Amino acid sequence: MAHIVELSVVPPPLRSDWTPPQSTGKSIAPLVERRLIPAGSAYLAHVKRAVHNLSFEEHDKHAEEERKRLEALYGNGTNGEDDLGVGDEEETEDLLSLDPKEWKKQDHYAVLGLSHLRYRATDEQIKIAHRKKVLKHHPDKKAGVAGETNDDAFFKCIQKAMEVLTNSERRRQFDSVDPHYESLEDEVPTEKEVKSAKDPNSYFFKSFGPVFEREARFSKKQPVPLLGEYNDGKEQVEGFYDFWYNFDSWRSFEYLDKEVNEGSDSRDDKRYTEKKNKSERARRKKEDTARVRQLVDLTLGLDPRIKRIKQEEKEAREAKKKGKTGGANGVSAKQKAEEEKKKAEEEAKKKEEEEKVARAEAKKAKAAAANAAKKARRAARADGADA
Template sequence: MAHTIDISVVPPPLKSDWNPPAPSGNSVSPLVERRLLPAGPAYLAHVKRAVHKLTFEEHDKHVEAENERLGLNGTGANGEDDLGVGDEEEPEDLLTLDAKEWKKQDHYAVLGLSHLRYKATDDQIKIAHRKKVLKHHPDKKAGIAGDSNDDGFFKCIQKAMEVLTNPERRRQFDSVDPHYEDLESEVPTEKQIKNTKDPQFFFKNFAPVFEREARFSRKQPVPMLGAYDASKQEVEGFYDFWYNFDSWRSFEYLDKEINEGSDNRDDKRYTEKKNKSERARRKKEDTARLRGIVDLALAADPRIKRIKQEEKEAREAKKKGKTGAANGLSAKQKEEEEKKKAKEEAKRKEEEDTIARAEAKKAKAAAANAAKKARRAARATEDGTPA
């Protein structure tokens, strides 16, 4: 329990030679009306409480939740958003890197950007570098007992910053990024494709492969693998793009360094020639590697089989349609032929009837003439005169 102690304070007496100050002869300035505008964190907090009808306790809870959210997103102690970079775990093998072997190092891992790699922006690289420098500067370890490699790792940090902030050198490093070189072997084999029973195996395993390779394309955007129901035009466009893939990937980063201090021109020319030859060889091998991936994907793509089956069914349907149309035309022609034959038969019967009537008429006339002659002959006989 707290105890309260009252302490009496007695002001000291005035000096004997003290006199009150003489009044000033200056006139008092006139009163001026000023308009004060409320501002500041306290006023903003008051407005938030008033608008959202929050109590002080509820407002404090909201503030704590907001601070936690900003903390997860990487807000530093000074309130500056560090974009969540540079805080990756530092294993022992990373801290013991040899600064002289900088070409064999993963510069993104050194700066704590392994999760971003080639997607890291310039601002993220600068923030990560600043955090690493503040953490591993040799002056911070001065006087600490024990063998420490902070000086060597600090040099690795500086070298990583030098490489990644230079666009040309960063592109050279991205071309041979050790992280992606390890992933290049993770391509499905023909045996795996043949033995799988998963209908989505092709898309699950080949889609990440083409996404990784797309970063080297000079032409953007790059068509991705797509889904099973992609149209024939999309599938053909995808393979046409990847069979004509224009890669900016280069291998200068792996060039053999010319011996420092060497003044021998022949040595320099030989080294440069050797480096150029090695770059061309690696470029050729990389092109063949990518072409092999595209060939394998084309041979295993289930959409090719689906498109061929659809085209076959379309041809058969078209053929059936033509056959049906031909059969319908024959029936119509047959009906017309029958009508034509009936018409010709009717015409022929009419002609026969006409001829029969004409012959009957002639026969009737001939019979009448014969009867008339017979009557004349009979009358002549009766009269006794020759007919």
Template sequence: MAIPALPANYAPPASTSKLTPAITQPKGKLIAAGPAFLGHLRLVRHHDGDFKKFDAATAVEREAALAANGNGNGEEDDLGVGEESEDEALLTLDPKEWKKQDHYRVLGLSHLRWTASPAQIKIAHRKKVLRHHPDKKASDTTAAALGLNMNTNDDAFFKCIQKAHEVLTNAERRRQFDSVDPVFLDEVEDVPSASDFKSNPPPFLATFAPVFEREARFSRIQPVPQLAVPRAADAEAVNDPNDIKGHAFPALKAHVEAFYDFWYNFDSWRSFEWLDKEVNEGSDSRDDKRYTEKKNKSERARRKRDDIARVRGIVDLCLSVDPRIKHIKLQEKEAREAKKAAAGKKSGAPAAPAGKSKKEEEEEKAKKEEEEKAAKAEAKKAKAAAANAAKKARRAQRVEDGA
């Protein structure tokens, strides 16, 4: 059925609405813009107005984007987070004790911890919420069929999840938590001591490199120089636990000196506000609040001093057993002796005798000590003999005087 055309003198009736005014053409020139217009241009100019070509190209671009940002199967990449196992101890956490909980463990980020990115924290939180949301538990028909009550502990774990997300998405509070990370505190106990190097010392590089790598996270200055001396990209790998072989002496010396200079002036951002004592609940006394704040401030300062002393102790121990320091001193001594010998040879003076080995020096030192001890013993005997002779002379004199 054909629809007749409107008469030439037709005019639309005037609007009688008192609420919405009649829509009129805006003044000025309209500019074509927006995603729809850009899509139209791509359709017309790049695909000749063919919708099939346009749809095929759009599908290829979508697959390429998923391959770049996804897991290769056309699915969104979950960045490998949020799939850790959940034991009973974790699921029964008390949300009131949220300062004592491991927030990374709650979100399934134990394998990443302080290296977790904001995107990984976001994805892990979303997965945990989808799994433990109260509405999700209430609608779980499988659990209801088995007669299981999924709303145990008053959804306490869900509150722990929300608190963990709140802490880890706040930069300042996350730093406070990272400063007292329970895993880091456990690792600190594994630092070697001086007694470990007295007999059968462990390999130097493998022992201290992880320690400094762990402490480097707290440095305000990044990047932090590592213990091992860097090698050239085309250099062959050298299995040297003391990190001496395969390095040019100037480069080795410069790196070692810069390393200890950095760590003896280590500037740490680690703080201890997380361990502050809370003001007594229900107390409105200003004196209580001031006292608590003063006590917290002094405790933070004390812990900071202890932490600085702890790091300084690690650096001192590392310096005292560093084989590279001994190697550098030996090389410098040999260079000085060679320079002195060259100078003597040039001036015509007799060459200085070659430096003695450490064993020979120790033997000479022991021999000298024995000679000194023997001389002291002889002097002591001579002194005793002289005293006895004087005593006898005095006795004989008294006898003669009496006669």
């Protein structure tokens, strides 16, 4: 429970040399009513406590849990600041010994410690990674330290990597020929590997799925349909192959263009170099298109869904054919039954007519016999009367 303590405050006496200020004669500005809007971290914390009905202890507990969650998700940067998942990659001897003059051959993402992010790295992550590398490898910081003779060279590589990756056009060109993914282009499973696997169906999706995920980053059209699963329907499978057979790639190869010879002002040299670069870009583009087409052809030939869909269609056709045949037999049996019924009715009608005729003949014969007997009796009476 809060306790109130009253403190008596006695102002000190005025100084002996104090004099009241003189009036300036200027008019006092009119009062202006201003609306103050609450803001800041303290106000946000107050709102959170009020909305969720939290005590100070509960609020602090939630804040600590959120901090730990973000730390586990992104990691910690220098001075305990959030580095957005940049982290600290190991720097190998080969990386630290890069020649800044050969900057086109270096892996800019590896130089900045972004090998695990690469084309997915955001602009903010690139800035954080660059700041970390500068703080670690700046020549002024390493000046006078024995054994650090290559710091200046690697620092130039860091600056070049930052220059390339912060320029959207040049970064796009570098992503087109990223050495990390170029080394993976040959790691496509073969037909023999798929068929000899213990579970060919599972191996097919496990091995070809990541390949199409890597290639999807070059597509002008987004989103890109990926390989999918074994139980995908015919429409989904056809959509996948239709997209990849008409794959429209933004991949370019300007990054590999040869530079004009230094010190040369000859227009002919520049034109020749530009023509050569254009021809090389077209050749690489054509080869890349053929590579993707071969990949799709290989995938189509090994896709277990194709065989499954064909089998399902065959079974559906057989079932449909069987249903039609069964239906035809049913109609014939019905017709046959109707014919037999009709025939039986006709026979019964004919028999009834024959019986009717027989009854009529019998009745006629009986009447004739009665007439004959009557005549005989008359003749016998006539003979007796004559005698």
